[in-house]
Structures are given as C-alpha cells and as structure tokens.
Amino acid sequence: MIPSTFAYAAPETLHDAMSILAANADETKIMAGGQSLIPLLKLRLAGPAVVMDISRLADLRGIEETPSGFRIGALVTHERLINDGAVTRRWSIVEDAGEDLADPLVRNLGTFGGSLAHADPAGDWPAVALATDVVVHVQSLRGAREIPIEDFFTYLFTADLADDEILTHVDLPKPAPGTVTAYVKIAHPASGYAVAAAGVRLTIDAGGTCRAARVALTGVATTPLRAAEAERALEGAVIDDAAVRRAVECAADGIDVMGDTYAPVDYRRHLIGVVTGRAIQRALGRRP
Amino acid sequence: MSSTTAPAQPVTSRQYVGESVPRREDFRFLTGTGKFTEDIKLTGLVYASVVRSTLAHADIVSINTDAARAQPGVVAVFTAADFGDDEVGTIPTDWTLPIMDGIPARYPLARETVKYVGEGVAVVVAETRAQADDAIHFVDVEYVERPAVVDTEGAAREGAPLVHEHYERNTSYLWHLGTGDWEAVAAAADHVIDVRLVNQRVHASSLEARVSLADYQVGTGTLTLYLGTQNVHVVRRNLSIAIGIPENRIRVVTPAVGGAFGSKLCLYPEDVIVSAVSRRLGRPVRWAETRAEHFTGTSGGRDHVEYVSLAADDQGKILALKVTTYANLGAYVSGMGAGIPVVAGMVFPGVYDIAVADVDIHGVFTNTSTTETYRGAGRPEAAYLIERAVDELAAKTGIDRVELRRRNFIQPHQFPYSNATGMTYDSGDYERALDKALDMVGWDALLAEQEAARTQGRIVGLGLSVYTEFCGFGDAFQLQLVGFDRATWEQSVITVTRTGSVIVQVGIDAAGQGHETSIAQIVATELGLDIDDVExxxxxxxxxxxxxxxxxxxxxxxxxxxxxxxxxKIMAKATRLAAHLLDADVDDLVYQDGVFTVGPDGGRQLSFEDVAVEAWRGVDLPEGMEPTLKEMAVFDPPAFTSPFGVHVAAVEVDPDTGAITIDRYIAVDDCGNLINPQLVDGQIHGGVAQGIGQALYEGLSWDEDGQPTAASFMQYAVPRAHQLPRLETGHTVTPSPVNPLGVKGVGESGAIGSQPAVVNAVMDAVRRLGVDNLDMPLTPAKVWTALQEAAK
Structure with a gap:
C-alpha cells in the first residue's frame, strides 16, 4: 500500500525542528529512523499532514560517557547501541535485547529514542529502559523536561510527550557495584515482537542479598511496565532458588494482562513467570 | 518412431538430464532484473483500487460514488450496476462436480449482496495509485447486515444461516467414494479407532501478491492482460467468457511470477474488472493487490474438518476406512475449488492396502473467501488424515508404528494398484523409501536417545509419515466424469532456427520452478546440443x-x-535430411555432440547446424520432405503418476512454554527419474517449509462476525529460515511407467509428507503425557494448554 499524501520537513537544527512542531504540533509526526512510522503510514494506520524527519539533527546521534553513566542521543541506531562496548560491558541487558531485536535492516535504521517515543507496548527498548532506570530528556520551544522512565509510558503507543516536544536524549546510569542484568524474550513467530519479555537488573551484595531489583516486562499489557510484586519478592532477599521461585510466582500479580489469538490471557500470564525466571537466571549466571 | 527415421545411434556426450544444471533463471531473480507485472509501464496507464465489503454477509442498499468521483485524480468509479451483462458476466470455474446444483453466480463486483469480507463492491480508477487508494474511502456503501456463518462444520448443520438462499442449505454437494461395507467390517473388527481432525485454512502467501494489468486497444478491439498466473490459456478462455471478447482477440501474458503455489491458478474478479474498465476507458488499467487484500481476496487452501475411523484385525491389518469430510468452499466456487476435496478423498487410503472404504465429502459454503488449490491440493489433507489415523491405531493396538505400516503397505508387485476410493497408483516401493529414511535418521538410536531424555523430564518425540499422492493430471476420461473442465494433455513446439539454435514453446507457466532450465535440459539432451543453444x-x-x-x-x-x-521428431527429420545430404543410409549415421557422421569411424560429416540451414533453405531436400525444422508434439498422460515418500521429524517440546523445536528433519522422496536433482531438492525444501508452516505456525481464521483475524505478516506466521530445521533430503527412484521420461512430479511432495510427520512427532511426545489430540497449527499456547489439561 501507499501512504496518503503528507508534507515532508527535514530541519537541520533542533531549534528549527522545535519551531516546526510549535507551528503544526497536532498534525506533525516526528520520524527518526522511520521503522515504526513508515509501516503505519503504509498501512494508513497513521496519516499525519506533516512528517518531520529529524535524521539530520547531528547532535542527537552520539553516545557520550558522562560521570554518572551514558548520554544516549535519540538518533542512536539499534545497531550502534548494541555494539557499543562501553555500554554493553556494563549493561549486558543491552546486548541481550539486541539478539532478537528485529532484523539487520531495521537495526541499521531504527533508533533507540524513536523506539521509546513510539511506546510500543511490546517494544524491547522500553523494557530495557525500565530495568535500567533511564531518564528521558525532552525539549520544546517552551523548555526542557526530564522524565523518569517509570513515568514515561502512559498508554498503548502513548508516552508522556507533548505534541510540540522532541525526545532528545536519554541518560543511562552506571550500574551500582554487584549489579547483573539480562533480557529474555519470547517472540511472536510472525511479527517478532515480544509475546512476553522481561528485563531484569539485580544488585546483589557480597552476602548474596539483593539490594535492588528491577523486573521490567513488555508485550504483556497496554504499556511496558515493571513487575512490582516480583521486585518486592527479590529486594532484601537472599537470592537462592526459593527467592527466584517466589519472584516467578508473583511476577504477573497486579498486572492487567492482555490476551490475543496467539497468546490468550492465561497463557501470557504464565509466560510472564517464564520470562521473569529465565531473565533472573540469565542475570545470575553473570555474577562474578 | 520407425527405424527408418531414427538415428542409428542417438548418442550424445551431453547428458543434461539428471544433472544439477544451475538454474538459468537465477541470474535475473538474484540481480533484480526479472520483469514482473508491476514493472510494465504503459503509456496512459491508470490505476484501479477496489472498494471491498467490510461485512461478511449483507445486502447492498445503495452505493454512493459521487464524493469519490470528485477526488483529485479520479478518472472513473464503477459499480456492478455500471456494467451490462454483456460487458461483465459471471466468473466461470474449471471444475464443477456433476452432482452440484450449478454454482452460485459470482460477479466480479457484488450486485445485491456481499458474501464475505473483502468482496469487491466498487472500483475507483485514478491517475496515480495513491489517488485511487485515497479515493476508495469516499465511496459510501450502505448495507443491511445478514447473519453470517464462517464455521466449516457448523455451516453444514440444519438451521445454519444460509450463504446462498436459493440453495436452501449450505452443503453444495455430498460426494460419496468407496467400496465395501464399512459397518459390517467394523462390527467384526478387533480394533476400531476414531479421530476428528481439522486441516485448517492456510494461505499460500506468495512474495508477490496478485497484479493485473489490462490494455484494451480501441483501434483493433483487442485486449492484452498481463498478470502473474500459472495458466495463461485458461485465464484467456474464462476471461473471454466473462467479458464477451472472443479468445482470438485476447492475449494473456504472464511475466515473471513471484510465487503462486496454486493461488494463481484461476481467473479472479480483479482480472475481469481491469479488463472491463480498460475497454470502457480505452486506457491501460493496473490493479496491484495489497498484502491485506491478499489475505482476504486471494483464495486460501485446505479448511477441512474430518472424522476418520479405521477398523483393524488383531495383527494390525487395516480392514476398512471410514471418513466424513466437511470441506469449506468459501462463499463461492473458485476455479478448481469444488474438485479438491473429492480428489483428496481418492487418496485417503494412502500407501495402505485397504479393501473397504466409505467416504462422504460435504462441500460447504461459508461467508469466507474462497478455497482453491494450494500446494498439494487435497493430498496434504489426505496424507495428514491417514497418517494421523495410523499412528492412533498404533497407539491403540500397541503395535510399533513402523511395523504397523509395513504390515499394511501396498507391495511393489501390486502396481498398478487401484485403491478402494477409485484412484490408480502407477508404481511404488514404500519399504525401500522407509528403510532409507529410517537409516538416514538413525531411527533406533534416536528412539533410545529420546527414551533417555524423557527420564530427565524432557518432552521429546519422533514421528514419521509415509505418503503417496497423484500428479500429472492424467486419464482425461476419468477426470471428465468428475467434472474437471481443463485439458489433461500438453503440447510443445520446437523450432530449430536457420543458425541451429533451438526455441521450445511450452504450455506451462512457471512461477519459480526453473522450467526454463529443466525443459532445456530435456531438449538439449534429446538433440545432443549444448544447453545454451536451447531457449x-x-x-x-x-x-x-x-x-x-x-x-x-x-x-x-x-x-x-x-x-x-x-x-x-526434430531428430528424426534432421537425421533423414542429414542422410540425404551425406548421400548415406540413415542407419549408417552416427550422431554425437551435434555432428552427423557416416559410419562409426568418422567419415563425411555434417553438423546439426548445417542440416538446419538446409532445412530452412529448402533447396536440397529428400523426396516429399517439407522445408523447415519445426515440430509439435502432444502428450496426453494415460494416467496419474504417484510420487511417494517418507518424512521423519524429531521434536522437542518446551514444557514451560509449549514451544516446539524440530531437531531433525529427514525427507526421502521418490519422484521417479530426476531431471535436475538440485531443483528437485529445492522443491522439497520449499514444500517442507510450507508443510511445517501449516503444522506449527499458519492458520487463517474468522471471528464469529466473519472478520478475518489476520491481515498481514504481523499476525500470519509463515516460517522464516531461523524457524526451520536443517532439511536432510534423500531419494529413491521408482520410474513412472505412464510417461516416457519416467518422471512423477515433485512440486508438492514436500508439503504433503511434512505436516503429518511433524504432528505425529509432537503427538508421540505428548500422547504419553495424556494429550490425546492436537489440531494444527501447534502453537505454543495450544500445546502448553493441552499439557496443563492433561496433567490435571
């Protein structure tokens, strides 16, 4: 299929981009790598009057090491991020997510920032971002905002982004000592999206007690989200088989799980436990 | 051939038949230089987009096209009411069973009623594709909804909503096959097993969807239709009937085709629409299907619900087979749609010598898109049915499934063998293929390995299928009796040009099979020429x-x-002419490497090309010989061929998720003599991929309102490379006695042997855990749920 007619803008500077948005906020769609937007345009599920291509905004393209971690530009491609040794040395979860993230064509064009802003309820990066406590930076002519990732995803394909705001970069912290991470996904055989996936971060002290736990899920509800009960079961516990089992058993508690033809609710609820358990085990396997 | 015209020793060192000659089509397809229908640009081209029914069953109250006509670039908008019967008639089929009470009229654009989601109701023509796609949203169709029925078995029940009211029921036909008294045999048998199987609707999902480009020339009154089809001549015939242009003023061309698999075998509504619109506008008109339209508008395959019973004695000898099939035809009868369930029934007994069969086949209308040939067309359904049932019998009797099969095989000396449902098999040697497959997989060792794995809590299984099928559509007389309305014969014309190059014209239409290569192999071998000289x-x-x-x-x-x-025939004429030119006796000629020589020790010589020159010059010819070196031959197969084979799969089920992994896959297929082993293996690979697709991943369904549940490759899962096992292929060779090449056919075998092998393997894994049946596709959710239920 062919998209319906739209105007195309390709600003050279962030200021120009923000100005275009300010002028046409409600009818403009931002295109970063286009790997989600173009299929939507093609299927006519989206029909914006203006497509604003931000790929020329060079300032949004780099990964910068900062005292507290990494500043990841919104236009950093999937391929660039999952092959960044400095990032993946500290965050195995990023490398894990790259294993099943779409295909080489999409990885070469699709962007980290675009993926977060698109807020696909089955996207991979949202779960990684939730597990790593990133902070999202957005900007408009009205000013800049910082949004903790746990507040960022608000509904199906909806993030806390105003029509005139651009996601510029993301701050990924450095992991605390004793931290291990992992991502495990069960992919839909057709779309490749997560039927259920879990990103896990565990910070474990020398005595084997879990000081901090994040269990982030994607593909299971209207937004990517954290499995609060599983985190509670892990934090403060000595991490042994029983603790892992407790986390698995309660991982889906309190979550309004979505069902569909491929994965009915009961099955997907069960899979939440499976991916949670597997991600925890994979992370634990990385303890020194 | 008479001895007076045959070359004494038609030998050639160029023996292409049996060699894996690289496919000459590859260059164009791998370099993107193949020309498909969408690559054809014609002056004045306009684009058609079809407005489709959003409801499964409804009366059309009104269609308002005013707003659409006012959209930018729109050239015209047509509904059924805009065309007279002489301009756009109903779409003919190629197969109507004699017991059917006619077929429901299917107009290319719906008239009073729509019968499935996706049925065309109007067509918008615009200067660009995008304008046409935009404008269809401005066509306003007012409907009054009617009750719909989408369930194959449910549609056959008394009281189901009627798809076609003038028929008073949805069952279009009930066809009976078989011989003997099932009831009596079953009553006296030691064992009877019953199983209900669903062979779900699947979709061919070719990479290139359908595209149709019509170019009507007002000045000559001739129409050219370009489209990807498996059959230009049948399209021409049916198009002629549908739009009233005589066949001699229609030209149908199929450029490169990006996959067909049976789904591009017949005339479709859009082919008629673009032709009629082109005639009306005097401009070329192209319609190119979207993927979403492909899922709702292009015919799918299978969709049978089957009740199968076997009766056997205490030694496991199968005495009788009973089957009741409900086959979904869709909302109308597509080209070959009505015949497929019946021919499926003709091979229900499979490779087994079963004396008694009692088969009822119900062809049923539903408010869904039509069903049609899809790779295997009836034989996958048959192989799945009998092979699942035989495994059930093995489980019930406790007889080893391999041994049980051996006890029931039709034996080599019984061929040609007529089965209890009316099909004659040309040749076969099932034990040999079975032994080879078991040997390749290491059956006994693998069984022991799996037994050990089970003690560690792993869920593993091994499955096999032994199939036979029928190919080549032979026996015209028998096929006419069941209403088949195509020819069975095929003709080829060979022209040797004056410079000795060879043109072969064949009446088949490849969609990726490599026929330009394999036909050239045959002809180059017969003529003793270099294959590059044959086009x-x-x-x-x-x-x-x-x-x-x-x-x-x-x-x-x-x-x-x-x-x-x-x-x-060419060789005969060339030899006669060569003998004349060399002033020798035909019997004294030796022909080798394209050269005629008098006597075995090399004497006077003439090249094939020299002979061609003289044939065309026409000056020095033997008495009574006409100039030219051009011959036509017709072959009408006297019977079907019967490829067969054995497929084996080893699987593991993830107890946590129900996901299935195929660890080993062995396919031993016997397609008679092999023309090109590499192309044969390619066909097996593709067929197995599609069979595994049906077994594990694919399925097209409709919700209770008749809305399709898949409209893109985001939902409909065809297996990608990483979702398939490494395929280990092998062959036995049992030449067919019904054609001089001894070939049987191989395009569909892979799709026939595979689904039962995979599902039998999974059933082997889970039956021992208490799961007694699973229907395809074996999705993880389905398998996991069944395991949970069984554990209760």
Whole structure:
C-alpha cells in the first residue's frame, strides 16, 4: 500500500525542528529512523499532514560517557547501541535485547529514542529502559523536561510527550557495584515482537542479598511496565532458588494482562513467570 | 518412431538430464532484473483500487460514488450496476462436480449482496495509485447486515444461516467414494479407532501478491492482460467468457511470477474488472493487490474438518476406512475449488492396502473467501488424515508404528494398484523409501536417545509419515466424469532456427520452478546440443498457442514429455535430411555432440547446424520432405503418476512454554527419474517449509462476525529460515511407467509428507503425557494448554 499524501520537513537544527512542531504540533509526526512510522503510514494506520524527519539533527546521534553513566542521543541506531562496548560491558541487558531485536535492516535504521517515543507496548527498548532506570530528556520551544522512565509510558503507543516536544536524549546510569542484568524474550513467530519479555537488573551484595531489583516486562499489557510484586519478592532477599521461585510466582500479580489469538490471557500470564525466571537466571549466571 | 527415421545411434556426450544444471533463471531473480507485472509501464496507464465489503454477509442498499468521483485524480468509479451483462458476466470455474446444483453466480463486483469480507463492491480508477487508494474511502456503501456463518462444520448443520438462499442449505454437494461395507467390517473388527481432525485454512502467501494489468486497444478491439498466473490459456478462455471478447482477440501474458503455489491458478474478479474498465476507458488499467487484500481476496487452501475411523484385525491389518469430510468452499466456487476435496478423498487410503472404504465429502459454503488449490491440493489433507489415523491405531493396538505400516503397505508387485476410493497408483516401493529414511535418521538410536531424555523430564518425540499422492493430471476420461473442465494433455513446439539454435514453446507457466532450465535440459539432451543453444518460451498466448498450465506437479510429466517427443521428431527429420545430404543410409549415421557422421569411424560429416540451414533453405531436400525444422508434439498422460515418500521429524517440546523445536528433519522422496536433482531438492525444501508452516505456525481464521483475524505478516506466521530445521533430503527412484521420461512430479511432495510427520512427532511426545489430540497449527499456547489439561 501507499501512504496518503503528507508534507515532508527535514530541519537541520533542533531549534528549527522545535519551531516546526510549535507551528503544526497536532498534525506533525516526528520520524527518526522511520521503522515504526513508515509501516503505519503504509498501512494508513497513521496519516499525519506533516512528517518531520529529524535524521539530520547531528547532535542527537552520539553516545557520550558522562560521570554518572551514558548520554544516549535519540538518533542512536539499534545497531550502534548494541555494539557499543562501553555500554554493553556494563549493561549486558543491552546486548541481550539486541539478539532478537528485529532484523539487520531495521537495526541499521531504527533508533533507540524513536523506539521509546513510539511506546510500543511490546517494544524491547522500553523494557530495557525500565530495568535500567533511564531518564528521558525532552525539549520544546517552551523548555526542557526530564522524565523518569517509570513515568514515561502512559498508554498503548502513548508516552508522556507533548505534541510540540522532541525526545532528545536519554541518560543511562552506571550500574551500582554487584549489579547483573539480562533480557529474555519470547517472540511472536510472525511479527517478532515480544509475546512476553522481561528485563531484569539485580544488585546483589557480597552476602548474596539483593539490594535492588528491577523486573521490567513488555508485550504483556497496554504499556511496558515493571513487575512490582516480583521486585518486592527479590529486594532484601537472599537470592537462592526459593527467592527466584517466589519472584516467578508473583511476577504477573497486579498486572492487567492482555490476551490475543496467539497468546490468550492465561497463557501470557504464565509466560510472564517464564520470562521473569529465565531473565533472573540469565542475570545470575553473570555474577562474578 | 520407425527405424527408418531414427538415428542409428542417438548418442550424445551431453547428458543434461539428471544433472544439477544451475538454474538459468537465477541470474535475473538474484540481480533484480526479472520483469514482473508491476514493472510494465504503459503509456496512459491508470490505476484501479477496489472498494471491498467490510461485512461478511449483507445486502447492498445503495452505493454512493459521487464524493469519490470528485477526488483529485479520479478518472472513473464503477459499480456492478455500471456494467451490462454483456460487458461483465459471471466468473466461470474449471471444475464443477456433476452432482452440484450449478454454482452460485459470482460477479466480479457484488450486485445485491456481499458474501464475505473483502468482496469487491466498487472500483475507483485514478491517475496515480495513491489517488485511487485515497479515493476508495469516499465511496459510501450502505448495507443491511445478514447473519453470517464462517464455521466449516457448523455451516453444514440444519438451521445454519444460509450463504446462498436459493440453495436452501449450505452443503453444495455430498460426494460419496468407496467400496465395501464399512459397518459390517467394523462390527467384526478387533480394533476400531476414531479421530476428528481439522486441516485448517492456510494461505499460500506468495512474495508477490496478485497484479493485473489490462490494455484494451480501441483501434483493433483487442485486449492484452498481463498478470502473474500459472495458466495463461485458461485465464484467456474464462476471461473471454466473462467479458464477451472472443479468445482470438485476447492475449494473456504472464511475466515473471513471484510465487503462486496454486493461488494463481484461476481467473479472479480483479482480472475481469481491469479488463472491463480498460475497454470502457480505452486506457491501460493496473490493479496491484495489497498484502491485506491478499489475505482476504486471494483464495486460501485446505479448511477441512474430518472424522476418520479405521477398523483393524488383531495383527494390525487395516480392514476398512471410514471418513466424513466437511470441506469449506468459501462463499463461492473458485476455479478448481469444488474438485479438491473429492480428489483428496481418492487418496485417503494412502500407501495402505485397504479393501473397504466409505467416504462422504460435504462441500460447504461459508461467508469466507474462497478455497482453491494450494500446494498439494487435497493430498496434504489426505496424507495428514491417514497418517494421523495410523499412528492412533498404533497407539491403540500397541503395535510399533513402523511395523504397523509395513504390515499394511501396498507391495511393489501390486502396481498398478487401484485403491478402494477409485484412484490408480502407477508404481511404488514404500519399504525401500522407509528403510532409507529410517537409516538416514538413525531411527533406533534416536528412539533410545529420546527414551533417555524423557527420564530427565524432557518432552521429546519422533514421528514419521509415509505418503503417496497423484500428479500429472492424467486419464482425461476419468477426470471428465468428475467434472474437471481443463485439458489433461500438453503440447510443445520446437523450432530449430536457420543458425541451429533451438526455441521450445511450452504450455506451462512457471512461477519459480526453473522450467526454463529443466525443459532445456530435456531438449538439449534429446538433440545432443549444448544447453545454451536451447531457449524455452512460455507464458504468452501469442507465443504459445495452447497449454493447460503449471499445477498438480504436472510440468515435467506433461510438458517435459511433450518437449522430449517434439525433440525426437526434430531428430528424426534432421537425421533423414542429414542422410540425404551425406548421400548415406540413415542407419549408417552416427550422431554425437551435434555432428552427423557416416559410419562409426568418422567419415563425411555434417553438423546439426548445417542440416538446419538446409532445412530452412529448402533447396536440397529428400523426396516429399517439407522445408523447415519445426515440430509439435502432444502428450496426453494415460494416467496419474504417484510420487511417494517418507518424512521423519524429531521434536522437542518446551514444557514451560509449549514451544516446539524440530531437531531433525529427514525427507526421502521418490519422484521417479530426476531431471535436475538440485531443483528437485529445492522443491522439497520449499514444500517442507510450507508443510511445517501449516503444522506449527499458519492458520487463517474468522471471528464469529466473519472478520478475518489476520491481515498481514504481523499476525500470519509463515516460517522464516531461523524457524526451520536443517532439511536432510534423500531419494529413491521408482520410474513412472505412464510417461516416457519416467518422471512423477515433485512440486508438492514436500508439503504433503511434512505436516503429518511433524504432528505425529509432537503427538508421540505428548500422547504419553495424556494429550490425546492436537489440531494444527501447534502453537505454543495450544500445546502448553493441552499439557496443563492433561496433567490435571
């Protein structure tokens, strides 16, 4: 299929981009790598009057090491991020997510920032971002905002982004000592999206007690989200088989799980436990 | 051939038949230089987009096209009411069973009622594709909804909503096959097993969807239709009937085709629409299907619900087979749609010598898109049915499933063998193929390995299927009796040019099979020439004057044979002419490497090219010989061929998720003599991929309102490379006695042997855990849920 007619803008500077948005906020769609937007345009599920291509905004393209971690530009491609040794040395979860993230064509064009802003309820990066406590930076002519990732995803394909705001970069912290991470996904055989996936971060002290736990899920509800009960079961516990089992058993508690033809609710609820358990085990396997 | 015209020693060092000659089509397809229908640009081209029914069953109250006509670029908008009966008639079919009470009229654009989601109701024509796609949203169709029925078995029940009211029921036909008294045999048998199987709707999902480009020339009153089809001549015939232009003023051309698999075998509504619109506008009109339209508008395959019973004695000898099938035809009868369930029934007994069969086949209308041939067309359904049932019998009797099969095989000396449902098998040697497959997989060792794995809590299984099928659509008389309305024969014309190069015109239409290569192999071998001297033409009714097309794995057995026979006529004439020119006796000539020599020790010589020059010059010819070196031959197969084979799968089920991994896959197929082993293996690989797709991933369904549940590859899962096992292929060779090449056909075998092998393997894994049945596709959720239920 062919998209319906739209105007195309390709600003050279962030200021120009923000100005275009300010002028046409409600009818403009931002295109970063286009790997989600173009299929939507093609299927006519989206029909914006203006497509604003931000790929020329060079300032949004780099990964910068900062005292507290990494500043990841919104236009950093999937391929660039999952092959960044400095990032993946500290965050195995990023490398894990790259294993099943779409295909080489999409990885070469699709962007980290675009993926977060698109807020696909089955996207991979949202779960990684939730597990790593990133902070999202957005900007408009009205000013800049910082949004903790746990507040960022608000509904199906909806993030806390105003029509005139651009996601510029993301701050990924450095992991605390004793931290291990992992991502495990069960992919839909057709779309490749997560039927259920879990990103896990565990910070474990020398005595084997879990000081901090994040269990982030994607593909299971209207937004990517954290499995609060599983985190509670892990934090403060000595991490042994029983603790892992407790986390698995309660991982889906309190979550309004979505069902569909491929994965009915009961099955997907069960899979939440499976991916949670597997991600925890994979992370634990990385303890020194 | 008479001895007076045959070369004494038709030997050649160029023996291409049996060699894996690289496919000459590869260059164009791998370099993106193949020309498909969408690559054709014509002056004045306009684009058609079809407004489709959003409801499964409804009366059309009104269609308002005013707003659409006012959209930018729109040239015209048509509904059924805009065309007279003489302009757009109903779409003919190629197969109507004699017991059917006619077929429901199917107009290319719906008239009073829509019968499935996706049925065309109007067509918008615009200067660009985008304008046409935009404008269809401005066509306002007012409907009054009617009750719909989408469930194959439910539609056959009394009281179900009627798809076609004038028929008073949804069952279009009940066809009975078989012989003997099931009831009596079953009553006296030691064992009877019953199983209900669903062979779900699947979709061919070709990479290239359908595209149709019509170019009506007002000045000459002639129409050219370009489209990806398996059969230009049948399209021409049916198009002629539908739009009232005589066949001699229609040219149908099929450029490169990006996959067909049976789904591009027949005339579709859009082919008629673009033709009628082009005639009306005097401009070329193209329609190119979207993927979403492909899922709702292009025919799917299978969709049978089957009740199967076997009766056996205490030794496991199968005494009788009973089957009741409900086959979904869709909302209308598509080209070959009505016949497929019946021919499926004709091979329900499979490879087993079963004396008694009692088969009822109900062809049923539903408010869904039509069903049609899809790779295997009836034989996958049959193989799945009998192979699942035989495994059930093995489980019930406790007899080893391999041994049980051996006890029931039709034996080599019984061929030609007529089964209890009316099909004659040409040849077979099932034990040999079975032994080879078991040997390749290491059956006994693998069984022991799996037994050990089970003690560690792993869920593993091993499954096999032994199948036979029928190809080549032979026995015209028998096929006419069941209403088949195509020819069974095939013709080839070979022209040797004055410079000695060779043109072969064949009536088949390849969609990726590599026929330009394999037909050239046959002809080059017969003529003793270099294969590069042989060009194969197909897919254009102005170039090839008759053909029946590519389907039923018939291209080698029918077109391959007629090409070989035409080549032999060429050799006969060339030899006679060479003898005349060399002033020798025909029997004294030796022909080798394209050169005629008098006597075995090399004497006077003439090249094939020299002979061609003289044939065309026409000056020095033997008494009574006409100039030219051009021959036509027809081959009408006297019977079907019966490929067969054995597929084995080893699987593991993830107890946590229900996901299935195929660890080993072995396919031993016997397609008779092999023309090109690499192309044969390619066909097996593709067929197995589609069979595994049906077994594990694919399925098209409709919700209770008749809305399709998949409209893109985001929902409909065809297996990608990483979702398939490494395929280990092997062959036995049992030549077919029904054609001189001894070939049987191989295009569909992979899709026939695979689904039962995979599902039997999974059932082997889970039956011992208490799961007694699973229906395809074996999705993880389904398997996990069944395991949970069984554990309760």
């Amino acid at each position: 194969v033409l197909q897919g254009d009714t102005d170039i090839v004057h008759f053909g029946t097309g590519t389907f039923n794995s018939r291209s080698m057995s029918s077109a391959g044979t007629s090409a070989a026979l035409a080549a032999r």
